[in-house]
Amino acid sequence: MAAELTAAQAALAQVATDPGAKKPDPIVVGSGITRTFGGLKAVDVEHIEIQRGVITALIGPNGAGKTTLFNLLTGFDEPNSGQWSFNGNALQSVSAYKVARLGMVRTFQLTKVLAKLTVIENMRLGATGQKGEKFWLAPFKWLWKGQEDEITSRADDLLARFKLDAKREDFAGSLSGGQRKLLEMARALMVDPELIMLDEPMAGVNPALKQSLLGHVQSLRDEGRTVLFVEHDMDMVRHISDWVIVMAQGQIVAEGTPQSVMADQRVIDAYLGAHHDTDLSELDEAALEAEVEAEIKEEQA
Numbered sequence: 001m002a003a004e005l006t007a008a009q010a011a012l013a014q015v016a017t018d019p020g021a022k023k024p025d026p027i028v029v030g031s032g033i034t035r036t037f038g039g040l041k042a043v044d045v046e047h048i049e050i051q052r053g054v055i056t057a058l059i060g061p062n063g064a065g066k067t068t069l070f071n072l073l074t075g076f077d078e079p080n081s082g083q084w085s086f087n088g089n090a091l092q093s094v095s096a097y098k099v100a101r102l103g104m105v106r107t108f109q110l111t112k113v114l115a116k117l118t119v120i121e122n123m124r125l126g127a128t129g130q131k132g133e134k135f136w137l138a139p140f141k142w143l144w145k146g147q148e149d150e151i152t153s154r155a156d157d158l159l160a161r162f163k164l165d166a167k168r169e170d171f172a173g174s175l176s177g178g179q180r181k182l183l184e185m186a187r188a189l190m191v192d193p194e195l196i197m198l199d200e201p202m203a204g205v206n207p208a209l210k211q212s213l214l215g216h217v218q219s220l221r222d223e224g225r226t227v228l229f230v231e232h233d234m235d236m237v238r239h240i241s242d243w244v245i246v247m248a249q250g251q252i253v254a255e256g257t258p259q260s261v262m263a264d265q266r267v268i269d270a271y272l273g274a275h276h277d278t279d280l281s282e283l284d285e286a287a288l289e290a291e292v293e294a295e296i297k298e299e300q301a
């Protein structure tokens with residue numbers, strides 16, 4: 001964390017740590033959000049507020065509803081009930097494309113289709129906002145009519161910032177796990193979002209690249225953006241989040257600073273109980289890295 005706290009970070013010190021706690025300057029406010037699949041209540045969030053200008057981590061065991069909540073907030077899925085707003089704009093029933101245009105963007109895993117495009121083509125697609133897979137397949141050209149130079153120059157600036165400029169003409173599918181994550185982030189920045197939502201930014205990233213990725217995420221906040229990320233990597237959560245929200249079985253069960261959340265018995269029961277036998281504070285970095293390496297090897301096998 002930066003040595004000097006920003007006003008937004010400092011303001012969090014006064015926030016209660018109850019689930020759904022009110023924030024001094026929320027960019028997202030939601031209430032009564034539910035989503036069921038068959039008989040399963042995947043999301044059942046009574047109240048949620050995301051503080052502007054800070055990094056918030058959304059954590060929880062597998063199947064807790066984190067991705068579903070991401071999809072709902074960004075217009076990629078429809079809830080059974082609930083309302084939420086971004087910057088005071090009511091967002092329920094607003095399409096993903098419009099949500100992105102309003103300044104709330106989520107990253108996407110590199111799909112098979114996108115993997116067959118070059119890095120620069122992926123970036124240009126980012127400029128069109130997000131409409132989902134079918135949209136990516138549409139003929140691109142008319143979308144950028146008259147703005148091609150501007151879009152390409154923005155894309156090249158971002159590729160340079162994320163050190164992907166040397167990969168400009170390579171197929172996105174040829175990138176390493178860490179480079180893919182950088183491309184996902186760079187692509188999301190094409191629409192200059194105020195809130196960027198990162199889906200497991202550390203998944204499949206080599207431990208050596210982790211530090212550089214953390215730096216990039218912090219730089220998003222330091223340039224005034226709000227960051228919300230879903231992540232299982234507790235090392236990342238501990239190191240860079242200003243605030244942590246914990247979900248289990250569709251509900252928010254705890255929130256607070258990383259230190260307070262990781263010492264919270266509800267979190268240890270809900271999250272670590274399902275994941276590890278050890279107290280999180282007892283996990284040493286070497287063991288964690290070994291775990292990550294084993295995971296990567298498994299993926300590569």
Ligand SMILES: Nc1ncnc2c1ncn2[C@@H]1O[C@H](COP(=O)(O)OP(=O)(O)OP(=O)(O)O)[C@@H](O)[C@H]1O
Pocket residue numbers: 037040042060061062063064065066067068069
């Ligand atoms: N399209 C779907 N159809 C049916 N069930 C779904 C669908 N999407 C999610 N679910 C179920 O909803 C629950 C929440 O899933 P979700 O992916 O949101 O959890 P998560 O917290 O993101 O998990 P993970 O950390 O493993 O990604 C799970 O039980 C999942 O099986």
